């Protein structure tokens with residue numbers, strides 16, 4: 005005989021203790037690996053015909069068999085009045101938990117990865133065969149209980165044998181992947197789950213209540229169009245995470261993508277901060293230790309008190325003060341004034357380092373990105389991306405200070421309870437924690453749709469309320485106040501109803517969590533009382549249990565909020581990552597030199613450019629502007645005039661051809677030197693929400709007050725500013741809203757004058773000022789533009805005429821160039837535009853329409869000539885026109901009498917040419 009019966013019993017005992025634990029550990033680890041490496045996607049091909057339902061049934065049978073054996077054991081204990089063998093009970097309870105967990109995991113995954121399961125089946129088959137055969141051979145069964153156990157064990161062995169055979173029989177590597185697979189469809193609902201048919205509040209402005217005609221496609225499109233911006237951003241971030249996850253193939257590589265943040269999160273160059281971070285790690289471990297020490301000391305204190313009361317001999321009475329003092333000390337050290345404070349004190353500089361490093365880096369990066377990036381982002385997107393830094397540090401803190409300590413606490417609790425109160429208590433605690441975490445995760449994911457609905461509807465109510473208040477004027481004009489009231493009332497009702505649903509589901513989750521914790525506590529109390537009453541354990545030990553158990557609830561309840569917190573932080577981190585990975589398209593070349601400006605000769609050589617590859621904006625544009633001359637760009641709206649200016653300033657790089665200044669390609673000089681020499685007045689200038697003085701000084705921070713005043717006088721705004729109550733200290737409001745369009749433009753021109761640039765780009769710089777003011781500004785321009793190469797995009801005849809050269813831009817091409825007189829005589833497009841302007845009767849509304857924003861004006865040329873000048877110009881034009889097409893006769897030969905009318909007017913003409 006190889007084994008003695010004692011050795012055999014010891015071996016069986018070891019199997020009883022080790023088997024379920026090992027099985028569970030393997031299963032959990034393997035499952036984690038499959039989830040993290042996204043194997044579900046890849047292995048599904050070969051597993052698509054495996055009958056998950058049948059396998060689930062068999063595994064459920066296995067779980068029931070352990071439970072049945074446990075029940076039989078309990079009956080046996082009750083009948084025989086003997087205490088149950090501990091190893092056997094542990095084996096049965098732990099196995100039930102282990103296979104129960106597998107059943108739950110299988111129920112949850114529609115397309116599981118099977119190897120975590122079938123390895124446990126093989127192991128189960130082996131161990132169960134050993135447990136069935138060897139003990140029964142050495143000690144043949146005698147009692148009915150033993151026979152029942154053999155039957156149950158045999159059934160279980162059969163299940164274990166069928167499970168892998170079934171799986172491998174159904175598995176087929178040759179089958180093709182089914183593309184119609186439901187799981188390949190988008191995880192995110194296409195449609196926002198707004199309540200169909202919910203009253204008027206869901207309608208957009210101008211919508212009708214008639215839903216019969218609406219095609220489902222249309223409604224989907226409109227739903228997508230009206231998707232709340234916040235939810236849309238969430239969805240985009242989720243999509244990005246999903247996409248990157250699929251590209252990377254697993255969570256580990258995905259997480260490695262965030263390595264870019266490492267130098268910002270970890271103080272790589274600061275040893276003191278690193279040391280502090282390491283000490284924080286020790287503090288966390290100490291906190292975990294205190295979580296055990298404090299309740300244990302409480303138990304000792306109670307025991308010393310009970311000992312003191314029970315001990316009759318005064319000389320042998322225990323000292324009750326020492327345990328109390330130790331307890332008080334432990335409470336102090338473990339509390340907010342002890343380790344909590346120390347942890348915060350140590351961590352704060354590290355935290356500030358990361359916030360500082362991430363925020364400044366993301367802001368600097370954003371500022372370094374080019375126009376193409378900034379054109380496509382809203383300001384809220386940008387601000388959010390910068391503040392993503394906060395989320396990344398939050399994410400790190402959540403993981404390091406909450407998630408990891410929580411798992412350490414749970415592991416310590418399991419070991420602590422097992423050693424102090426026996427395996428049942430450890431298993432009870434583990435099953436309570438696992439059930440709690442599982443149920444919470446499930447219920448939260450089920451509630452996610454309700455939450456999304458609730459947020460959508462809540463924000464819809466807010467938007468409707470806001471829009472109706474903003475649009476009060478329009479609503480009053482159209483007598484729609486009752487309609488708006490009704491619309492808002494419906495939105496509030498809808499909000500309340502969805503809030504009720506959402507809150508009830510939150511309550512249900514809270515109730516389920518509290519039920520699980522209460523049941524766990526009940527079990528712990530029962531076991532504790534049992535030990536005190538039947539095993540003569542001390543009251544102190546029972547107290548320790550009570551306190552420790554209560555303490556365990558807080559990491560568990562924290563878990564509920566952790567998931568959402570982490571997923572939000574992850575989304576922000578994803579946005580920040582995207583930002584960091586975006587590279588500027590316009591940068592200095594490695595050999596870039598500073599621009600050396602001579603006289604400022606600007607040359608466009610076959611320049612082509614497109615904002616969008618599909619639609620060319622400039623096509624082979626070539627021209628040369630001699631040094632110190634002024635060139636006016638005219639032409640139809642959207643023709644590409646402003647784009648030409650943006651290319652000179654290198655807001656974008658040309659797609660082909662080149663732009664040079666004094667023979668130096670703008671791409672070969674440093675951006676800094678280029679932009680330092682160019683002064684721009686854009687179409688719609690932006691002012692900072694600061695004083696006028698600070699806005700003006702933005703061009704040259706060292707400018708004196710006198711220089712600022714001179715610049716403002718040159719643009720005829722000085723007196724106006726002085727008439728404001730706070731003069732130059734008046735705040736201009738957000739983006740300069742407190743100034744009129746004309747005032748804003750004049751401040752912007754003064755700002756450009758103050759910069760004293762060598763090359764000047766004026767993009768409709770005076771479009772929003774009246775004719776008289778424009779005349780005054782022109783005087784200012786004389787000083788600004790004298791001997792400087794100047795580009796002017798303008799619509800006013802007077803401005804264009806003063807230019808040395810005129811370039812006519814149509815549909816991204818230069819159709820004509822030359823001086824005013826040359827172009828008039830050539831009889832081309834410029835002549836056409838010009839003659840139409842001169843002959844047309846002024847529109848009485850021209851003045852009014854022009855005085856608003858430059859964007860609202862839709863004229864190619866604006867006639868602002870004085871009557872005398874106009875008569876002179878008219879004479880010039882008439883010379884170039886054949887007699888039969890002269891004004892007084894239109895093209896069809898009819899007399900229209902415009903000639904007589906046009907010479908006498910002084911007002912401007914607003915007209916769009918076909």
Ligand SMILES: Nc1ncnc2c1ncn2[C@@H]1O[C@H](COP(=O)(O)OP(=O)(O)OP(=O)(O)O)[C@@H](O)[C@H]1O
Pocket residue numbers: 379615616621640641642643644645646647648687
């Ligand atoms: N940032 C941008 N992204 C994409 N397309 C743009 C961008 N800016 C301008 N465009 C497009 O490029 C074309 C030329 O625009 P540009 O502003 O140069 O015209 P413009 O001649 O200055 O017109 P206007 O006289 O109305 O200011 C237009 O069709 C416009 O829609």
